[in-house]
Amino acid sequence: MLDRSGARSRALGVKDKKPIRKKSIRKTAAVLAGKATGALSRASGRGGGTTLPGDVARAIDPRVLSKLASDLTQGSVVITGTNGKTTTARLVTWLLEGAGYRVVSNRAGANLIFGATAAALNKAGPDGRLRADWGVFEIDEASLPKAVAEIQPKATLVLNLFRDQLDRYGELESIAKKIESALSALPDSSTAILNADDPRVAEIGLGLPKPPLWFGLDDIRVAMHDLPHAADARTCPKCGASLHFDAVYVGHDGVYECPNHDFARPTPNITATNIKLDGFERFSADIAKTHIEIPLGGLYNTYNVLAAFAAGRTLGLKPKYMAERLRNVEAAFGRQERMEFRGRHLNLVLSKNPAGFNETLRTAVDLAKGTNFLIGLNDRKADGTDVSWIWDVDFEQLKAKAKVVVPAGSRAHDMAVRLKYAGVPAEPPQAEPGRALDSLIKATNEGDTAHLLCTYTAMLDLRAELVRRGWAKPYWET
Amino acid sequence: MPRSKKQAFTVGWLYPDLMNIYGDRGNILTLLKRAEWRGFEAKLIELGRGTTQQMEEVDVFFFGGGQDREQALVYADLLEFKQPPLEQAVRNGAGVLAVCGGYQLLGHYYQTADGELFPGIAMIDVKTEAGKRRFIGDVVVDANIDTLNPKTLVGFENHSGRTFLGPKARPLGKTRLGSGNNGSDGMEGCLQGTVLGTYMHGSLLPKNPHLADYLIRSALIRRGVDELSPLDDSVELAAHERILQRAQHAQSR
Ligand SMILES: [Zn+2]
Numbered sequence: 040m041l042d043r044s045g046a047r048s049r050a051l052g053v054k055d056k057k058p059i060r061k062k063s064i065r066k067t068a069a070v071l072a073g074k075a076t077g078a079l080s081r082a083s084g085r086g087g088g089t090t091l092p093g094d095v096a097r098a099i100d101p102r103v104l105s106k107l108a109s110d111l112t113q114g115s116v117v118i119t120g121t122n123g124k125t126t127t128a129r130l131v132t133w134l135l136e137g138a139g140y141r142v143v144s145n146r147a148g149a150n151l152i153f154g155a156t157a158a159a160l161n162k163a164g165p166d167g168r169l170r171a172d173w174g175v176f177e178i179d180e181a182s183l184p185k186a187v188a189e190i191q192p193k194a195t196l197v198l199n200l201f202r203d204q205l206d207r208y209g210e211l212e213s214i215a216k217k218i219e220s221a222l223s224a225l226p227d228s229s230t231a232i233l234n235a236d237d238p239r240v241a242e243i244g245l246g247l248p249k250p251p252l253w254f255g256l257d258d259i260r261v262a263m264h265d266l267p268h269a270a271d272a273r274t275c276p277k278c279g280a281s282l283h284f285d286a287v288y289v290g291h292d293g294v295y296e297c298p299n300h301d302f303a304r305p306t307p308n309i310t311a312t313n314i315k316l317d318g319f320e321r322f323s324a325d326i327a328k329t330h331i332e333i334p335l336g337g338l339y340n341t342y343n344v345l346a347a348f349a350a351g352r353t354l355g356l357k358p359k360y361m362a363e364r365l366r367n368v369e370a371a372f373g374r375q376e377r378m379e380f381r382g383r384h385l386n387l388v389l390s391k392n393p394a395g396f397n398e399t400l401r402t403a404v405d406l407a408k409g410t411n412f413l414i415g416l417n418d419r420k421a422d423g424t425d426v427s428w429i430w431d432v433d434f435e436q437l438k439a440k441a442k443v444v445v446p447a448g449s450r451a452h453d454m455a456v457r458l459k460y461a462g463v464p465a466e467p468p469q470a471e472p473g474r475a476l477d478s479l480i481k482a483t484n485e486g487d488t489a490h491l492l493c494t495y496t497a498m499l500d501l502r503a504e505l506v507r508r509g510w511a512k513p514y515w516e517t
Numbered sequence: 518m519p520r521s522k523k524q525a526f527t528v529g530w531l532y533p534d535l536m537n538i539y540g541d542r543g544n545i546l547t548l549l550k551r552a553e554w555r556g557f558e559a560k561l562i563e564l565g566r567g568t569t570q571q572m573e574e575v576d577v578f579f580f581g582g583g584q585d586r587e588q589a590l591v592y593a594d595l596l597e598f599k600q601p602p603l604e605q606a607v608r609n610g611a612g613v614l615a616v617c618g619g620y621q622l623l624g625h626y627y628q629t630a631d632g633e634l635f636p637g638i639a640m641i642d643v644k645t646e647a648g649k650r651r652f653i654g655d656v657v658v659d660a661n662i663d664t665l666n667p668k669t670l671v672g673f674e675n676h677s678g679r680t681f682l683g684p685k686a687r688p689l690g691k692t693r694l695g696s697g698n699n700g701s702d703g704m705e706g707c708l709q710g711t712v713l714g715t716y717m718h719g720s721l722l723p724k725n726p727h728l729a730d731y732l733i734r735s736a737l738i739r740r741g742v743d744e745l746s747p748l749d750d751s752v753e754l755a756a757h758e759r760i761l762q763r764a765q766h767a768q769s770r
């Protein structure tokens with residue numbers, strides 16, 4: 040454990056003894072202005088102040104994040120990928136904090152570079168110095184080159200590359216190129232930790248000057264044997280042939296090989312085996328010969344935990360310690376939340392793209408035996424303004440298994456059409472969150488569970504309504 | 518007693534694994550279900566690379582959009598395998614719905630920003646040039662098809678290509694909202710014989726059930742079907758109506 044007061048007095052000592060150098064004045068001004076903005080925006084109640092302070096500070100000193108990151112006593116971890124960034128970042132933070140480190144991390148989905156800057160500002164003192172040991176930053180794929188250049192992380196994690204919000208980011212290929220350029224520019228002292236099961240991520244990793252640390256699942260019993268419709272990277276980068284999959288775990292992530300044998304899944308350095316899933320509640324697995332039990336559900340979380348474990352090992356944490364610490368992960372982890380209302384159990388799960396949605400549906404229907412659903416679809420910028428992707432989600436999974444399905448969100452009517460063509464009888468679409476909740480509650484018996492699967496802002500809208508009704512706590516208090 | 522054989526309705530999906538980035542499965546499902554609900558035996562034939570199997574049986578072909586890398590793979594296969602049987606099928610009255618990348622590949626050529634020319638299969642009289650700005654957003658079109666009710670089509674566009682129509686192709690409709698073919702002449706899509714090209718996805722057909730029926734009916738005429746029994750389209754048309762309302766909202770701002 041670190042002595043926090045000692046660390047603080049050391050930091051103050053530095054400030055007292057050394058005259059403030061010219062180049063840090065700008066940083067200090069940037070930090071103070073940013074912090075003031077954060078305080079104002081929180082006080083005005085407009086939100087958690089998650090990115091605006093970063094905007095302000097970066098306008099004063101564009102290198103403020105890079106300077107703050109170099110204040111960290113240990114270094115940083117950067118986490119990217121289409122799905123699982125937030126959960127994995129929280130897991131890594133949880134592991135590091137449990138080992139006594141002071142960790143700075145961006146939360147609440149503010150995963151652009153401004154959010155990372157704002158998070159660092161938050162933990163900086165009045166002298167402009169960041170007082171923390173580790174930085175754990177979740178970064179959008181598109182911002183990765185910039186973030187990596189500024190933060191100079193010890194480890195960079197790439198979880199997966201799925202199709203997501205084409206209108207916002209352009210095509211998968213351009214995102215992949217950005218990740219590739221970011222990883223190629225990493226210093227030798229930095230480790231890339233990559234998902235071997237994702238063909239597009241593997242292609243990037245195989246071309247890197249320094250071999251990455253590969254992670255992957257290794258348990259055929261939890262695999263599907265066919266690619267779902269949402270899969271989108273299934274051709275060989277060398278010869279263009281369609282890849283052959285021996286196992287499919289999530290989306291297009293699995294065990295694959297080109298029929299012409301010029302490209303295959305790299306052999307993982309660290310695997311999860313003996314995976315046992317139990318709905319949204321928990322899973323257990325053996326990771327690097329260590330038995331892990333964790334109160335997080337779904338195969339997608341197996342990937343997140345495996346990635347966090349691989350990061351922990353790279354940063355010097357002991358497997359036995361990590362297994363112990365992961366056992367007690369808080370329930371609010373993951374983008375999932377449970378609450379009670381008049382004896383009904385509500386299970387909110389963020390489901391924002393085809394690969395993610397298919398997995399939450401699979402978990403809800405097959406593992407949790409869910410029968411009551413609210414499917415929330417919004418089309419604001421953070422959700423993606425193009426809702427075409429709902430046709431790639433296998434809502435057919437709900438057929439003959441769901442009893443109640445309420446299409447909700449600003450595009451509830453599109454969802455109603457999708458469900459109709461999936462052969463799933465649904466309630467009338469409800470664009471207004473309060474009405475959608477009422478419709479769900481009315482149809483759900485006491486003691487039963489209802490699963491609320493929502494895109495990002497549809498989730499925020501529902502939560503706001505739940506907070507208004509006193510069923511849920513505001514975000515920044517959790 | 519022999520069971521009476523249902524009449525078949527067959528959809529051919531060109532490159533379902535490579536050309537499906539904009540939720541194109543919605544178009545396929547809509548065609549199949551709407552035929553099935555009317556008592557046809559709906560069949561899907563997936564036409565991946567290297568295969569030309571059963572292309573003569575297809576009533577409606579669907580050709581969607583892909584990413585650049587996949588589109589390049591498709592291009593070679595289209596010229597080598599699919600072009601002759603596709604042309605033959607269309608001569609025999611089969612319909613084609615081509616969206617985005619598929620729309621472009623059926624035209625004369627696609628010219629990149631560097632001036633490089635990729636010839637298409639010239640099945641429709643259109644040509645496409647790369648543009649700088651991407652057109653992204655809702656599209657509402659007043660369709661050029663007399664029998665459609667309602668007259669409007671709704672969708673979502675996301676493309677940087679600028680497509681221009683020659684004299685043999687006529688526009689699918691006039692844009693009320695969105696950029697359409699090229700952002701300059703106010704037109705969207707094209708109709709030439711039984712081929713329909715468009716930039717609209719969303720998916721296109723689920724919220725435009727009347728257009729789906731138009732495609733099904735046009736293709737089945739040659740099989741002696743001239744009327745489709747009516748279906749309850751209230752769910753689809755409510756979603757259609759929501760987009761029209763948003764469009765009105767966007768314009769009045
Ligand atoms: Zn190959």
